[in-house]
Amino acid sequence: DQQVKQNSPSLSVQEGRISILNCDYTNSMFDYFLWYKKYPAEGPTFLISISSIKDKNEDGRFTVFLNKSAKHLSLHIVPSQPGDSAVYFCAATFGSGDAGNQFYFGTGTSLTVIP
Amino acid sequence: EPEVTQTPSHQVTQMGQEVILRCVPISNHLYFYWYRQILGQKVEFLVSFYNNEISEKSEIFDDQFSVERPDGSNFTLKIRSTKLEDSAMYFCASSRGGRAIGGYNSPLHFGNGTRLTVT
Numbered sequence: 001d002q003q004v005k006q007n008s009p010s011l012s013v014q015e016g017r018i019s020i021l022n023c024d025y026t027n028s029m030f031d032y033f034l035w036y037k038k039y040p041a042e043g044p045t046f047l048i049s050i051s052s053i054k055d056k057n058e059d060g061r062f063t064v065f066l067n068k069s070a071k072h073l074s075l076h077i078v079p080s081q082p083g084d085s086a087v088y089f090c091a092a093t094f095g096s097g098d099a100g101n102q103f104y105f106g107t108g109t110s111l112t113v114i115p
Numbered sequence: 116e117p118e119v120t121q122t123p124s125h126q127v128t129q130m131g132q133e134v135i136l137r138c139v140p141i142s143n144h145l146y147f148y149w150y151r152q153i154l155g156q157k158v159e160f161l162v163s164f165y166n167n168e169i170s171e172k173s174e175i176f177d178d179q180f181s182v183e184r185p186d187g188s189n190f191t192l193k194i195r196s197t198k199l200e201d202s203a204m205y206f207c208a209s210s211r212g213g214r215a216i217g218g219y220n221s222p223l224h225f226g227n228g229t230r231l232t233v234t
Binding site: 034041046101 | 119121148150156157158159160163171173206208222223224225226227228
């Protein structure tokens with residue numbers, strides 16, 4: 001039951017260029033989407049999020065785009081830096097009142113930024 | 116910046132033994148979670164916990180698993196009788212709330228994980 005999919009297991013980009021990481025989801029109930037970055041031997045670190053009422057959210061070099069009709073979101077990193085090399089996970093969730101909401105994760109994309 | 120801490124970082128146990136994985140969530144967070152990641156696979160939800168009870172659990176979280184918040188700071192995951200397939204990285208996470216101010220969810224903040232190896 002793969003509700004959040006990241007179809008590219010890996011991506012290599014030259015330093016200074018744009019990195020684009022993609023994510024697709026199947027559950028139309030999802031209304032909050034997140035990107036996490038993970039270095040080896042560490043837990044996932046929250047990077048940026050977007051609510052379903054928006055189609056774009058920007059934070060410094062990171063921008064997340066949401067296309068609800070296509071059930072697709074993407075993370076753009078501009079310019080890419082070697083320190084951005086990590087595994088990036090897409091995640092999604094939906095509201096359930098005051099209860100803890102399950103966050104569904106993709107399988108991750110390993111980004112390598114080449115100096 | 117406050118962080119989620121997990122102990123131990125690595126736990127090796129024999130099949131059939133009980134293990135307890137420990138977590139100290141961020142102090143003003145109200146929602147607590149356990150996730151796991153088997154090597155090379157996706158991050159999988161196990162359980163969420165709010166107001167001293169389980170909010171949601173996955174199919175993975177069977178009768179062998181239990182969670183507890185024994186005091187005001189710790190959040191534990193117990194596996195009663197470990198199996199080989201329980202070998203994974205176990206991540207604890209916490210969040211401020213299901214719906215933060217403004218109507219948006221607050222993100223999960225993860226610990227660095229406990230690597231559980233069942234032999």
